[in-house]
Amino acid sequence: MLKILVVDNHPLILKFMSGLLRKKGHEVLTASDGISAIDMLKTHHPDVFFIDLIMPHIGGEQLCRIIRSLPDFNSAFLVVISAIAAEEKQRIDGCLADAVIAKGPFDKMSAHVLRVIDDFESGRVDHLKGKILGLDEIYEREITKELLAAKKHYEVTLNHISEGFLELIEKNRIVYANHTAISILDTFEEEILSSNFMELFQPEDQKRVAECIEATGKLQKAVSLGEPADINKKTVEFKFIPLKDEDQHSIVAILTDVTHQKHLEAQLQRAQKMEAIGTLAGGVAHDLNNILSGIVSYPELLLMQIPEDSDLRAPLQTMWDSGRKAVTIVQDLLTLARRGVETMEAVNLNTIIDQYMRSPEYQKLQSYHPMVEIRTELCEDLMNIMGSPVHLSKTVMNLLSNAVEAVDNKGEVYIKTDNCYVDRPINGYETVAEGEYILMKIADTGSGISAADLEHIFEPFYTKKKMGRSGTGLGMAVVWGAVKDHKGYIDIQSSIGEGTTVVLYFPATRRRFDEKNVLPVEDYMGNGETILVVDDVKEQREITCSMLSTLGYIVETVPSGEAAVEFLSRIALDLIVLDMIMDPGMDGLDTYQKIVEGNPRQKAIIVSGFSETDRIFEAQRLGAGAYLRKPFTLDKLGQAIKKELKGPKP
């Protein structure tokens, strides 16, 4: 005696089949749709299934797949019965059924059903595969073909649409899922069909989703879920539409995966925030930079003038050092505004790391954290990158100090460099430029960073550290700016209590080091040439003027572009030192344009607190020479002027 489940939406078939099979002594269960059949399997264990192919909601082919996917039933004997067996050969092939019987007059069907049962009982079922029993008894089939064709048409459309569709019947059970829905939910059709829609959601979302569905049913109109819900690590927007036929009510859920969009929005917002704060910081820094010039430059000049054994030497040196430290902070801020990037040169990151690890700053860091072991593994033939040594050094310093500071007591920090080829997206970036990179990895066994903090650590002034020894919160912002300016990428992975790994990628270059030109002072001393300093800031004029005098030039100064033009119309000079940004009145470019109208061969160098802008390039195109970033040192100024004076007239 077998236990047999018959699933068909027509009561006539159910009655006929149960009569037929019971007469033969079998135990027969019946279900009028796929969902009830699946429910039944929770408490019953049939040996044989007769399943109608076309049923509302979950069709026969899906039901077969679902049954096969259940561990207890993967070897159950499945027989599909269908009136449309002939045309739907393909559909039947996809059915995973062991036998197929065409619906027809009951006498013929009885014969086929009993034969299949016989075969099953005697274990001779192989010959049934691929055959459709009773096919010849089926009359007219053309019509059905059309019916199905129409259905197929919708199905194909639905399966190629970028939204996910789920149809829900009472108790929120899913009876239809298109391809997109299945892929959004990252599951299989047989897993999702007949399952409860609510179970897709996190507990905290379930209530509002349920309310939304209820409203859809009540109002009989489309209702959208206010905020997207998180499903399967994706952010998904939902819209519910009531489907009402005369005797059927269901709800269609339309799913739009907005993960990507939300991610981009968040990224954009973050970038905008960084830019805004950066602009603010940059504005302040620009003013500070000018003021600082006085503090940084005079000690240097004075040191050159006072005797070797003067008592003033030590305090002056301290002033000079502190001034320069202040300049680096200001430079940090300018880096954030991303205007302060110096001209790029070929540098090796190993050298930068090496130099930093021999600096007093690093020794201080180590002395505060003696229990932290720092290991390095620097790639011997590391390629160079085009970069700004100052910014790279700051990047190394910030990452390293963050790593060391993150280790509470005993722990390890590991620094590694390597050449690598990047040909796939780096975590957190939409696209990366494929090519040769060098990577620097700094890993620590410290506190780790929570996912929520990870969102913010690159923001300027975001810090969790107590103010004092460290903790202005500029560190990671500087790293971010520097990496961006170097066309690099940051990948940061962290888990609370285990540590953090930051990997930076910088595009590699095949260029060799630029020779550092450390020239003796004599090599850039002037020889009585005449120079006009054009700057709107009084202190700047004075500093530049005294530097130039020290270098042996004869110097004149004017406070504006207009004054410069007027001056040069009367007296010719060898070179002008031109400030780019002057307020009010003409800026450097306007001034230079006016000057070259009168004297096309006028030599000039440009100074500015901001890094190269289009206006500087334009001035250089007109014939201006080197560009020096404020504050400049004596040797830089000396070299730039020397080079310009030696060069051919523009």
Place this chain on the structure above:
Amino acid sequence: MNLKHLSDKMGLDENEYIDLLYLFIDTATADLVNLKTAVSNEYMNKAAGIAHSLKGAALNMGLTDFFETAATIEAEIHRGPRADVGQLIHRLTELLADLTRMV
């Protein structure tokens, strides 16, 4: 057409066949009502589905006239949106009434 003949043809004994016929009449009666409503509301897909189901059941039962009429209705509906199946539905109603009288 008599019941003995039909049940023999279907390989069932007469009582069994009559049982099934009652069920057929019940479902077909409901289906016919739904078919009329669907057609008058122009729910043509639904109408085709009902006709299809009627056709299948009639085939199962060996009711040739009924089967053919239902098949024609289904075909008509598929032929175009302006299908006029009123006559045919009426015919099905008559056939159903005949069956009812028979049992």
